Amino acid sequence: MSLADVLDRAAAGGRISLDEGVRLYREAPLHDLGAAAHARRMAMYPTSDVTYVVDTTINYTNVCNVHCTFCAFFRPEHHGEGYTMSHDKVLERVRFAADQGATQIMIQGGVNPELRIEWFEDLFRRVAAEYPKVDIHSLSVSEIAGLAKIEELPVREVLVRLKTAGMKSLPGAGAEILVERVRKRISARKIVPDGWIGVMREAQLLGMPTTATMMFGSIETDEERVAHMQVIRDLQDETHGFTAFIPWYYVPYKTPLRGREASGLEYLRVLAVSRLFLDNVPHLQASWLTPGLKLGQLALFYGCDDMGGTIIEEQVVHDAGSTNEATRAQVEEIICGAGFQPVIRDTYWNLRSDLALATA
Numbered sequence: 001m002s003l004a005d006v007l008d009r010a011a012a013g014g015r016i017s018l019d020e021g022v023r024l025y026r027e028a029p030l031h032d033l034g035a036a037a038h039a040r041r042m043a044m045y046p047t048s049d050v051t052y053v054v055d056t057t058i059n060y061t062n063v064c065n066v067h068c069t070f071c072a073f074f075r076p077e078h079h080g081e082g083y084t085m086s087h088d089k090v091l092e093r094v095r096f097a098a099d100q101g102a103t104q105i106m107i108q109g110g111v112n113p114e115l116r117i118e119w120f121e122d123l124f125r126r127v128a129a130e131y132p133k134v135d136i137h138s139l140s141v142s143e144i145a146g147l148a149k150i151e152e153l154p155v156r157e158v159l160v161r162l163k164t165a166g167m168k169s170l171p172g173a174g175a176e177i178l179v180e181r182v183r184k185r186i187s188a189r190k191i192v193p194d195g196w197i198g199v200m201r202e203a204q205l206l207g208m209p210t211t212a213t214m215m216f217g218s219i220e221t222d223e224e225r226v227a228h229m230q231v232i233r234d235l236q237d238e239t240h241g242f243t244a245f246i247p248w249y250y251v252p253y254k255t256p257l258r259g260r261e262a263s264g265l266e267y268l269r270v271l272a273v274s275r276l277f278l279d280n281v282p283h284l285q286a287s288w289l290t291p292g293l294k295l296g297q298l299a300l301f302y303g304c305d306d307m308g309g310t311i312i313e314e315q316v317v318h319d320a321g322s323t324n325e326a327t328r329a330q331v332e333e334i335i336c337g338a339g340f341q342p343v344i345r346d347t348y349w350n351l352r353s354d355l356a357l358a359t360a
């Protein structure tokens with residue numbers, strides 16, 4: 001089958017194989033690839049709306065026993081630069097975000113073996129009680145798996161307890177590339193790909209919305225990038241629990257792994273193939289934090305229908321060398337500048353027309 005035929009089938013919502021995905025990634029002319037992904041996005045959402053969520057990331061601890069080689073944020077246990085925020089400090093950050101209109105908070109950090117499940121339950125109960133309009137879209141598969149290990153509890157029980165305490169949704173962080181060869185090389189202590197999928201499946205079966213991420217640009221091959229998408233697509237066929245896919249690229253500058261930063265063209269190709277390959281995942285998010293807002297704007301023509309969060313404060317990617325930041329107004333201006341209409345959404349992808357745009 002010709003490349004044009006594969007592109008046409010994918011743009012029309014037809015399923016493509018792993019081999020076809022790799023072929024598109026490697027061989028399709030960039031503009032044709034983008035046009036097909038954009039056509040798919042417009043067929044799924046025939047509107048000029050581009051959503052974003054007002055949120056913040058609170059990195060509550062940098063102590064971590066997983067020691068990923070691509071991470072410049074963590075400090076090993078007992079390191080002098082390790083920190084853990086008090087609950088009061090986290091609440092202060094939530095208040096700061098809520099005052100700026102945040103509807104979602106991402107409380108994420110390292111896998112700190114000193115923190116027991118009660119620490120999270122108490123924190124989430126306080127956040128939920130004091131800020132009932134802010135959704136706790138927090139932790140990661142690594143932190144959930146770490147808690148299950150420390151507490152010697154099944155993953156499901158950890159999730160049920162956290163959900164009862166107020167956690168609404170599980171972000172897709174910590175997937176990197178869900179291929180065992182890659183995990184062994186860049187995060188050997190991290191949960192294996194089947195384990196990541198298992199935690200996500202449990203969360204989805206409990207009715208929690210989840211997202212799926214992909215950190216590319218470390219040591220993986222083109223085939224492994226598409227193989228990662230295949231793992232996500234297979235689980236989505238089973239559960240339909242992912243709301244969005246969020247590819248972002250690795251920032252190497254201050255990490256032990258080092259390497260080179262992915263190019264803008266690689267980023268756009270990954271986005272477009274993601275939109276075409278993941279025919280069952282509703283939303284594709286432009287994660288502008290590493291490529292920056294300008295490339296994030298271009299992403300809106302490569303299959304993305306969502307600009308992600310405003311990320312009022314974030315430490316993990318910044319510690320690796322990223323300097324990108326944006327205000328709500330800047331995110332909206334970027335969307336308008338591309339000819340689209342910014343619309344605020346919440347964690348569940350409800351459109352929140354009751355919330356005023358920053359540029360209104």
Ligand code: SF4
Nearest residue numbers: 064066067068071110
């Ligand atoms: S990426 Fe997450 S799990 Fe890995 S070392 Fe950094 S904080 Fe720990």
